[in-house]
Amino acid sequence: xxxxxxxxxxxxxxxxxxxxxxxxxxxxxxxxxxxxxxxxxxxxxxxxxxxxxxxxxxxxxxxxxxxxxxxxxxxxxxxxxxxxxxxxxxxxxxxxxxxxxxxxxxxxxxxxxxxxxxxxxxxx
Numbered sequence: 001x002x003x004x005x006x007x008x009x010x011x012x013x014x015x016x017x018x019x020x021x022x023x024x025x026x027x028x029x030x031x032x033x034x035x036x037x038x039x040x041x042x043x044x045x046x047x048x049x050x051x052x053x054x055x056x057x058x059x060x061x062x063x064x065x066x067x068x069x070x071x072x073x074x075x076x077x078x079x080x081x082x083x084x085x086x087x088x089x090x091x092x093x094x095x096x097x098x099x100x101x102x103x104x105x106x107x108x109x110x111x112x113x114x115x116x117x118x119x120x121x122x123x124x
Contacts, residue, residue, distance in 0.1 A: 019045045030113050038066075038116025046114050050105065054114070057102055060089065065108075065115035075117040078108040 014033055017024045020041050025033040030046060032038060043062055047054045054062070064085060068076045076084060078096075086094025093099075099107035108120040 017042075017045065029119065031119050032116050035116055035118070042116060043114040050110070052103075058111075058114075061085065061099075061102065061107065061111045062115045064088065065111050065117055069115070069117040075112045075115075075120040076108060077120045078106070081108050081111075081120075 015026050015028065015030075017026060024037045024042055027033060030049075032042070044054055047058070052058075061081075065075060065081070068080075068084065078099075082094045082096065082099065085099075096107075103110040112118070112120055
C-alpha cells in the first residue's frame with residue numbers, strides 16, 4: 001500500500017491512494033471522490049493513515065454511518081449520530097467522550113471518511 005499525490009495539472013484538489021493494487025481518489029480531506037470505491041480495505045487503509053486500528057466498536061459505527069447514508073442520502077452529523085447509536089446500541093454509545101475515544105478526530109467526520117460517506121453536513 002502506497003500513498004501517491006495526484007500530480008495532474010487539472011486536479012490539484014484531489015489525491016490518489018493506492019490500495020491493494022487499485023487507485024482510489026479522495027478529496028483533500030480524505031473523503032472518497034467516488035462512493036462506489038468503498039470497501040473494508042479502504043476503511044482500514046484510511047484508519048492506518050490516522051494511526052488507528054479498527055476494532056469491533058469502530059466497525060459498528062462505520063456500518064451505522066453507511067446504513068444511515070444509504071437510507072437518508074446524507075451522512076449524520078455528531079448529534080444525529082449520538083442519538084442513533086444510543087437508540088441502536090445503548091446509552092454508552094450516545095456519550096461524546098466514548099465516541100471521541102474511538103474517533104479522536106471527530107466521530108462523525110472520521111467515521112464518515114472510513115465509511116465512505118460524504119462529509120457530514122455542519123462539520124467544519
